[in-house]
Amino acid sequence: MPKHSKRFKETLEKIDIEKLYDAKTALGLVKEVSSAKFDETVEVAVRLGVDPKHADQNIRGTVVLPNGTGKEVKVIVFAKGEKVKEAEEAGADEVGAEELAEKIEGGWLDFDVAVATPDMMSIVGKLGRVLGPQGLMPNPKAGTVTFDIAKAVKEIKAGKIEYRVDKTGIVHLPVGKVSFSEDELLENFKVIMDALVRERPSAAKGKYLKSVVLSSTMGPGIRANTSDIMTLIGR
Template identity: 55%
Template sequence: MANKGRKYLEAAKLVDAEKTYAINDAIALIKKASYAKFDESVELSMRLNVDPRHADQQIRGAIVLPNGSGRTQKVCVIAQGAQEQEAKDAGADFVGGKELIDDMKKGWLDFDVIVATPNMMGELGKIGKILGPKGLMPNPKTGTVTMDVKKAVEDIKKGKVEYRVDKDGNINVLMGKVSFDDAKLVENFNTLYDVVAKARPAAVKGQYFLNITVSSTMGPGVKVAI
């Protein structure tokens, strides 16, 4: 805490670090503790009782939040033929084939998400060392490898978020903005909670959710009652 600023320390005093709060109260507390001059993101962190070294416990997916994420994402679509026009009509920011992949090889990465048709994955795979570490490689589990590029682009623009368990069993995902109505943030939280709960691996014994925390970009974390 020594390197935290005065405003953060004042905000942290509003939160009882030993207490878990009902989600409605947690959201209200996040807003009360928000002090930044910009519209902070609201993030959800879940620590799960899983071992991601096992394939069946690598929880990953994507979902369109009912009230959006509040973040505008630039979408790059790698496709050919009819899918190119579909992607453009759906509002993709960049659309193309091998010429865009060549640009990526040279360091162009001015987008947030890549959607690709299955027949283009062979070419994209050649630059996996560039895309992989940045989390940009398309994946069927998140709906970014598909022939239905129109739906994929529309979903991302509506507020689709990806969730993925890290090597320590944590999932960190965007669930909205501080400016959202409390009820909308609660609904987004419940949607994410439900989808992760349904993904519980059969191999997990005992408690699945170890702890859940919500926070704003700059503010302190608030523990949520499970």
């Protein structure tokens, strides 16, 4: 049997791990039981009734959190010409072309999101073996391959995040930080859940929202009631 710390045991006394909580109560508990010395991320794990092995059920998309993620996101942009100034004015942390690609090939990966204009993909494509495994490859479906660089950078900086179901049918996403208010977390959570429900593929059979678990970085999972969530987002 694993040994748990005194702090963890005290935390478990505050929650019922078998209970299904309404979303706002669950988020409040996540904040209450957080006891790390840093501002933990509030996360959600959503198990969907899909089979990711089928292309038409491989859920993937983006969502802009109204209150942001609470994390400063470093964005790099592959661009040339007038798009360089556009990216810089939008707040990109680094902008370049061949020289930026060489820097990454040399092992530099100090950024969170890479954006590229379509005409730069011949350069960026060569970085697939480096960026792909890190989940950093620009992708049109995620809105990170676009000529509208200013919009892409501003949305990412404001809280745009990408989601993708894993091979077990689960989507993991940040909801915000423990320092956020319950209302801020709930607003972000509603936007996330609405986006996931909208993505339900016609091929998915049976119950779509199988389980929703909220937690902080170092905290225990707190189960949310899926029926309550559907009501929350007006479904």
